[in-house]
Amino acid sequence: MPFRTRNRSIGVSQGQFAAALLSLLGTIVSGCSSDFDAQTPDDPTSVCASGALEADLEAGPATGPGVDPETGEILPPPAGSVYTVSSTYGVRRAGDAVAERHGQMFEAIEAQLASQPGLVALQLAFSPSCGAGRTLAVWASTEQMYDFVLSPPHAAAMNVVDELVEPGYGVTHWEASTTDEMTFAEGARRLAANVAATR
Template sequence: MKTRTLNETIELSSRAIAATIVAVLGVILSGCGSDSGGTAPATSAPECTGGVLEADLHAEPLSGPGVDPETGKLRPPPEGSSYTISATYGIPQPGDAVREKYVQYFGAIQAQLASQPGLVAIQLAQSPSCGSGRTLAVWASTDDMYGFVMSPAHLAAMDAVNELVEPNYAVTHWEAASTDEITQEEAVRRIKAKEALAR
């Protein structure tokens, strides 16, 4: 088994935070047809990309230890500090084989996220028309985010992400001192800017 250093993992930025993409596959795959039937969304449409907010995107509320149970709102970071936000976008590869592989990884990822130090909140979202999913994860610090990146469950998901997700998946992360900057709209804006730089 190959052991990765933190620097090697950071260099794999196009696959970083792959486990949260795999986590959102559970939401998406529950509504997808199998190889033997069902209709697949038109994922080749130009509006079905990470840099375009889907019109029918349904986002669950943020959940986690940083969410105030009375208001349902994310608590702001401690004064003078910021959160690290990671965002992902992906469309699962079609077929039953993907579903089987997903089940293999999801349990480990779910357990890892449930006990991951520094995870403040997470949000899963899906678009039925594009068959896409998005995640937004709020971390107490960049070090905490990379602690998750280097976890065994995440490393396994990184190795499998190309088999599970269409090639147009996208990831990004940023610092946010205000909870106003922690939205799916902000994630889309940042993914679009990143995509424009890559052209």
């Protein structure tokens, strides 16, 4: 059964949406660093890794005020400005306890995102072969992105992310002036660079 956000179906099942949203919970502020990889970096040679875009990645539609309602495409920032784009990758840990814990946070995170100032667009994706979720979020500014990161529902999730998500999850963010830079492929490329930099 498709999961419905407050706006429209995102085209993936509730479980797949949960996996993608759980990867968003990996958006952790780590000191002054803008990017974070799990304590155990993933294997860059694996087909199921943060820096390797899955061949069977199923992306739901982009939603948000910065999405063209006719085409479903994310709109570019106004001329002369940039958006902040964040991308995450994660695989939910197995088990009923994890699913129950996630359920406790799921609705609060979704409600926060639905009314979060500065969120331009959000797109979720899921890889059936890897069981991995990815997110792509476009923000009006880096400051507004961090307002979400530090919001109570997200802060609560940050405290338990290692209990919910397998090692190898990752998050990155960057500034983009064109829509070509606002893709899952660009997120995977940047996550791969993060992993390479830690080796």
